[in-house]
Amino acid sequence: MAKFRVGIVGTGYAAQRRAEAFLRDGRATLVAVAGQWQQAREQFASNYDLEAIAHWEDLIQRDDLDLIVVCTVNRRHGAVVRAALEAGKHVVVEYPLSLDPTEGAELIQLAQAKKRFLHVEHIELLGGLHQTIRQTLPELGEITYGHYVTLAPKAKTLPHWTYHYEDYGFPFVAALSRVNRLLDLFGAVETVTGAAQFLPADLPGYYQNCLCTAQLKFQSGVIAHLTYGKGVLIPKGDRRFQIYGEKGTLEFNGNQGTLTQGDQQTNLDAGSRRGVFLQDTVAVLDHLTADKPLYIQPEQSLYALQVAAQIQQAALGKT
Numbered sequence: 001m002a003k004f005r006v007g008i009v010g011t012g013y014a015a016q017r018r019a020e021a022f023l024r025d026g027r028a029t030l031v032a033v034a035g036q037w038q039q040a041r042e043q044f045a046s047n048y049d050l051e052a053i054a055h056w057e058d059l060i061q062r063d064d065l066d067l068i069v070v071c072t073v074n075r076r077h078g079a080v081v082r083a084a085l086e087a088g089k090h091v092v093v094e095y096p097l098s099l100d101p102t103e104g105a106e107l108i109q110l111a112q113a114k115k116r117f118l119h120v121e122h123i124e125l126l127g128g129l130h131q132t133i134r135q136t137l138p139e140l141g142e143i144t145y146g147h148y149v150t151l152a153p154k155a156k157t158l159p160h161w162t163y164h165y166e167d168y169g170f171p172f173v174a175a176l177s178r179v180n181r182l183l184d185l186f187g188a189v190e191t192v193t194g195a196a197q198f199l200p201a202d203l204p205g206y207y208q209n210c211l212c213t214a215q216l217k218f219q220s221g222v223i224a225h226l227t228y229g230k231g232v233l234i235p236k237g238d239r240r241f242q243i244y245g246e247k248g249t250l251e252f253n254g255n256q257g258t259l260t261q262g263d264q265q266t267n268l269d270a271g272s273r274r275g276v277f278l279q280d281t282v283a284v285l286d287h288l289t290a291d292k293p294l295y296i297q298p299e300q301s302l303y304a305l306q307v308a309a310q311i312q313q314a315a316l317g318k319t
Contacts, residue, residue, distance in 0.1 A: 004028040004090075004288060005064055009056045009080055010071030011035040011044040014094050014277070018069050019048040021281035027289055028067070034059040036072075060084050067117075067288075070094065073167045074174050078103045081118070085110045090117040092284055095176045097298065099169040101306045108298045119284055119294060120301035124177035125184060126279045128271035129255055133185065133241070136259055136268065140245025143186065146224035148178060151238040155208050155231045163206050163231070170312040171196070171212045171228050173305065178226055179214075180304035185243075186218045189307050194315035199233060209233040214311045 006028050008015050015033070022028045030048055034056040035041030045052035053059045056076075060068060060083050068084040070077055070093040078098030084091045085107065097120045098104040111118035124130055137143070161167040168174045172194070183189070192214060199209040209231025216224045241252040248261035257268035286292040 007065040011040040015071035017277035021278040123276040132270040141247035145244040147242045149227045152230040172308040194311035196315040
């Protein structure tokens with residue numbers, strides 16, 4: 001069986017984990033990487049023994065590639081995915097598929113028309129936290145309420161793309177895993193509301209701090225609150241997930257959780273997120289080589305993107 005020849009767009013954390021995962025699997029071979037910054041792409045190419053290319057447009061047009069992995073800044077996702085599909089390549093993209101849900105829908109249709117594989121990564125569904133929650137959820141009976149908080153102190157040294165309004169995108173769109181996790185647990189959404197605050201940086205186009213909240217009412221009757229923030233105004237980190245049901249509560253602080261049912265408490269350890277990029281990569285290659293079903297379809301990610309865009313509309317009055 002011929003190996004899938006892989007090109008990577010991006011040189012950051014996700015790209016590094018992808019490269020390591022592909023190197024561990026004999027069904028693929030790394031060929032080239034494209035990155036905006038010369039030092040970063042050359043170091044990446046040296047680390048993983050592949051060719052460095054300055055422009056992603058040139059990478060995508062190569063005839064010696066079958067699969068493009070998109071790990072660049074969020075603002076470019078849609079354009080890179082579209083160009084790769086038009087060039088007849090299979091595509092794996094880190095969420096979000098696009099910052100624009102309309103474009104996201106077009107890309108899914110394009111992949112179908114071109115008969116090319118399109119996968120939007122959602123490793124949050126593979127991690128121990130989500131798996132533990134899903135396994136424990138039936139013990140709560142009918143779910144009534146959820147509260148999911150992600151707060152990160154300190155800001156990246158600016159300029160950094162994750163604090164750039166356009167490169168990163170609206171936080172609930174950019175950090176789409178938060179919305180998608182709730183959808184995977186509670187189902188379709190009936191209504192959303194949202195609010196957002198940004199502290200502008202002195203550097204044009206950047207902010208120092210963001211705080212975004214949303215309330216989602218699900219068709220199942222569940223109401224959930226979602227909070228996401230990062231930056232200089234957040235004194236300490238906070239990663240909590242609380243779910244209330246008729247038979248008890250489930251509370252996680254980081255990866256340590258407690259199931260409470262009456263007077264009985266059970267401690268839960270969700271473990272770490274290590275290995276999730278490898279799991280996702282193996283799932284991709286299993287699908288491409290043996291047509292095994294994937295843990296998520298692009299349409300599910302698109303629905304999460306559409307909900308996130310509704311939150312953006314409610315919070316900012318625009319998409």
